[in-house]
Amino acid sequence: MxxxxxxxxxxxxxxxxxxxxxxxxxxxxxxxxxxxxxxxxxxxxxxxxxxxxxxxxxxxxxxxxxxxxxxxxxxxxxxxxxxxxxxxxxxxxxxxxxxxxxxxxxxxxxxxxxxxxxxxxxxxxxxxxxxxxxxxxxxxxxxxxxxxxxxxxxxxxxxxxxxxxxxxxxxxxxxxxxxxxxxxxxxxxxxxxxxxxxxxxxxxxxxxxxxxxxxxxxxxxxxxxLDLNYEPEPPLPQGVIRDVLLYMEENPGSCTLTELAERFHFSPKYLGSLLKSRTGLTYTEWVQRQRLNRAARLLMETDASVDEVARQCGYESLGFFYRKFKARFGRTPHDFRSAPRTLPYNP
Structure with missing residues (x-):
């Protein structure tokens, strides 16, 4: 001592x-x-x-x-x-x-x-x-x-x-x-x-x-x-980013960026920048895309109503869901469901 x-x-x-x-x-x-x-x-x-x-x-x-x-x-x-x-x-x-x-x-x-x-x-x-x-x-x-x-x-x-x-x-x-x-x-x-x-x-x-x-x-x-707490050097292994993206895919929208950063021991600012550089999307944009992709799959693979699909994907406002879905896929949810299955679908 x-x-x-x-x-x-x-x-x-x-x-x-x-x-x-x-x-x-x-x-x-x-x-x-x-x-x-x-x-x-x-x-x-x-x-x-x-x-x-x-x-x-x-x-x-x-x-x-x-x-x-x-x-x-x-x-x-x-x-x-x-x-x-x-x-x-x-x-x-x-x-x-x-x-x-x-x-x-x-x-x-x-x-x-x-x-x-x-x-x-x-x-x-x-x-x-x-x-x-x-x-x-x-x-x-x-x-x-x-x-x-x-x-x-x-x-x-x-x-x-x-x-x-x-x-x-x-x-x-x-x-x-x-x-x-x-x-x-x-x-x-x-x-x-x-x-x-x-x-x-x-x-x-x-x-x-x-x-x-x-x-x-x-x-x-x-x-x-002040977001000065984590600047990893050297660059993170690819596996760490893969773990983050996998968690986000399995839990779309279930946590905020701050909670996600805390889970993987990053600062929110750094993780947001990292996701943007690797995916081209902000955290919010990525979550929105995953929700809409899930909605598209539910519309193609289930008989759930459009209202139920919207709720399952985290949308409380049906009008907001319609606008976002059409902006993403170029069709309303009803038109998307009724279109031929050969319709190109790129998540």
Whole structure:
């Protein structure tokens, strides 16, 4: 564990950001071993890892928190961290350099200033970090999120949705969000202030850390709302786009662009641009086309009335459905149904 007590005892001052930087870049005991062996060393001789039926070990929070609900730890450099998951919530913050992670089967690169918020049970592994690669892990008990917003839960957006899922015992856990603040420096300042409190604590530090949590989460909401949170590099594999399009085909119009982006861990702005570049259509245009294609199939393959077809395809206004259908296929729904089956049909 990093500590700073000797400095404070000597000069009577609290840690500042320059001293924090010196502390983070220094070698801890585990890093000295990993630098020599290039093999991962567990903090608690592996006792913190519980066996799971899926074969992915689960880190237990009781080893990291003690009586507190917030913990900060520097990720040990020079050796790969095998795939694992947690029974607590974690924010990875890239203080310096960069790192490669495999999160829930996807390759994710964090660069200086980036962060990744992970719910419980997200499988992830981390490639070896170099000397300048400083990754800091902020660990949170579920109860910390609940107490962060005691009067009302935050509304709207992926971060608010993440919090709601993380607090629920009914939902399947395993979500994560990547944040890329760009030129915004407030997140860095907040993380540094929290680290100074944790690594150089006094009698008020535990309370201060708990109060920092809602401020930190609100700053993450701001970053996400500015659509700066996800710019994947290198370009995404074709399979990821195929998964998105397949989900959209199987669930036409069942979710908004924001909900779709959240499901596949993108920002709405980036996903909208990605869909436009790959399909030539905006998200709304694509959904509209899928609804109309389904309506055309129902008209050709079933005896359902035009009114029923419109309702099944999500159109509450019959007049609106008629206008959109004719614009798409050049015929009204009645004319389309009565036309010969040899009529060209290009979805």
């Amino acid at each position: 990093l500590y700073f007590g000797q400095y404070r005892e000597k000069v009577g001052l609290r840690m500042n950001h320059l001293q924090l930087d010196e502390l983070l870049r220094g070698l801890d005991a585990v890093e000295r071993i990993q630098l020599r062996t290039r093999e991962n060393v567990n903090d608690f001789d592996g006792g913190e890892l519980a066996d799971e039926p899926d074969g992915i070990p689960r880190m237990q929070g009781k080893y990291f928190f003690g009586s507190d609900s917030v913990s900060l730890r520097k990720h040990h450099r020079f050796a790969a961290m095998p795939v694992h998951k947690h029974d607590f919530i974690e924010l990875n913050y890239m203080y310096s350099g960069s790192c490669e992670q495999r999160i829930d089967g996807r390759q994710v690169t964090l660069r200086q200033g980036d962060a990744c918020l992970m719910d419980r049970n997200v499988p992830h592994g981390i490639a070896p970090l170099g000397e300048n690669d400083i990754l800091v892990n902020l660990l949170l008990r579920k109860e910390t999120l609940a107490s962060a917003f005691p009067d009302r839960a935050p509304e709207g957006g992926a971060v608010a949705s993440f919090i709601a899922h993380a607090l629920s015992e009914r939902q399947r856990h395993g979500r994560y969000i990547v944040f890329r603040p760009g030129e915004r420096v407030k997140l860095h300042g907040l993380m540094c202030d929290m680290m100074c409190e944790f690594f150089d604590p006094d009698g008020h530090s535990a309370d201060l850390l708990r109060h920092y949590v809602p401020i930190l989460l609100i700053e993450l909401m701001r970053i996400y709302d």
